[in-house]
Amino acid sequence: MEDTTYLFIDGQYLQTVYRDLIWNDYGSSHEIDFDRLRGNGVARRAFYYDCLDDNQKPNETETDFQARVQAQEAYLDSINAMEGFHVRKGYLAQGRRGREQKEVDVLxxxxxxxxxxNRTMTKAVLIAGDRDFKPVVEAVTRQGTYVEVWYRPKTGSAELGRVADLVKPLQISTLVSWVKHEGLEAEGLPSTQRFVNDDQLCPPEALLKRGIVQLSQQTMRLAYDKGRYIVDVFRGRVYDCRHTFHDLPLLEKFLVEEYGEITWRDVRDDTSTAKQD
Known part of the structure; x- marks a missing residue:
C-alpha cells in the first residue's frame, strides 16, 4: 500500500497557539498559510475542525454581529476551498467553563x-493537545495506522503524547514557517549554518571567534554589530540574524525554546543578563 498521510487539525487549538506566539509579536495581519501547513502536498488530505461563534455578544450591534459571523464563515470557506482541505463544523454551547465547542472532538x-x-491513510498527523483525543489515537494505532501528534510544549496532554507513535513539539520556528505574509517570511527567524574552522565563519570574524571561546563554557551569546546580530551557540552553529529591535521578543522566544537559557550581550557593553524559559 502506498504511504498516505492525512492531517487532522483542532482549529481552536491551532489558532490559540498561533495567536499567542505570532500575533503578539507581529500583529493579526499575519495569517496561517494552510498550504504550507499541509506541507505543499505531503499530506494528501487535511481536515480542519472548528465552529462558528454565532451568538451575539453583549453590547454588540446587529451590524457588527453579522459582520463578525460572516468573516468567520468566509475564513472557514477559504480553508475548505483549498486543494485537499475539508472543514468540519461543530457548534458552541454553554458549558461549565463558559461557552465550549461541541461535536468537534467527535467529528x-x-x-x-x-x-x-478503510485503510485510506497509512499515517495520521494530529494537531491538538486535548487529552480527550487519547482514545481515538490509541484505537487508530491499534489498527496499524502510524500517528504523529503535534502540540505546543506545556499546552498538550502528556497522556495524549504517550499513546502516539511520535510527538512533535510545535516550535516557534515551525509556526513562523506557516506564516502567509511575505514580509514576515522574508524576515523570518535566523537560519543556522555549521562551522568547523575560522575560514568558514561569517563576518564580523572577531565576534564569532570570540564566541568560539565561549563554546567551551557551554553558553550561548548574542552580539550586536551595525544592526546585525550574531548568535554563538555551544552546539557548533552560528545564527546570523539581520533583525531590527522590534523582532527581538520573537527571536528571544525562539532561542530560549531551542537552548533553555540564553545570554543577550551587546558588544559595546560587557554586562550580560541571562534569560531562562
Missing part, C-alpha cells in the same frame, strides 16, 4: 477512525 475522532479502518 475529528470519527474521521480518524473511518480513514484508519
Amino acid at each position: 475529528l475522532a470519527v474521521d480518524m477512525m473511518v480513514h484508519s479502518f
Whole structure:
C-alpha cells in the first residue's frame, strides 16, 4: 500500500497557539498559510475542525454581529476551498467553563477512525493537545495506522503524547514557517549554518571567534554589530540574524525554546543578563 498521510487539525487549538506566539509579536495581519501547513502536498488530505461563534455578544450591534459571523464563515470557506482541505463544523454551547465547542472532538475522532479502518491513510498527523483525543489515537494505532501528534510544549496532554507513535513539539520556528505574509517570511527567524574552522565563519570574524571561546563554557551569546546580530551557540552553529529591535521578543522566544537559557550581550557593553524559559 502506498504511504498516505492525512492531517487532522483542532482549529481552536491551532489558532490559540498561533495567536499567542505570532500575533503578539507581529500583529493579526499575519495569517496561517494552510498550504504550507499541509506541507505543499505531503499530506494528501487535511481536515480542519472548528465552529462558528454565532451568538451575539453583549453590547454588540446587529451590524457588527453579522459582520463578525460572516468573516468567520468566509475564513472557514477559504480553508475548505483549498486543494485537499475539508472543514468540519461543530457548534458552541454553554458549558461549565463558559461557552465550549461541541461535536468537534467527535467529528475529528470519527474521521480518524473511518480513514484508519478503510485503510485510506497509512499515517495520521494530529494537531491538538486535548487529552480527550487519547482514545481515538490509541484505537487508530491499534489498527496499524502510524500517528504523529503535534502540540505546543506545556499546552498538550502528556497522556495524549504517550499513546502516539511520535510527538512533535510545535516550535516557534515551525509556526513562523506557516506564516502567509511575505514580509514576515522574508524576515523570518535566523537560519543556522555549521562551522568547523575560522575560514568558514561569517563576518564580523572577531565576534564569532570570540564566541568560539565561549563554546567551551557551554553558553550561548548574542552580539550586536551595525544592526546585525550574531548568535554563538555551544552546539557548533552560528545564527546570523539581520533583525531590527522590534523582532527581538520573537527571536528571544525562539532561542530560549531551542537552548533553555540564553545570554543577550551587546558588544559595546560587557554586562550580560541571562534569560531562562
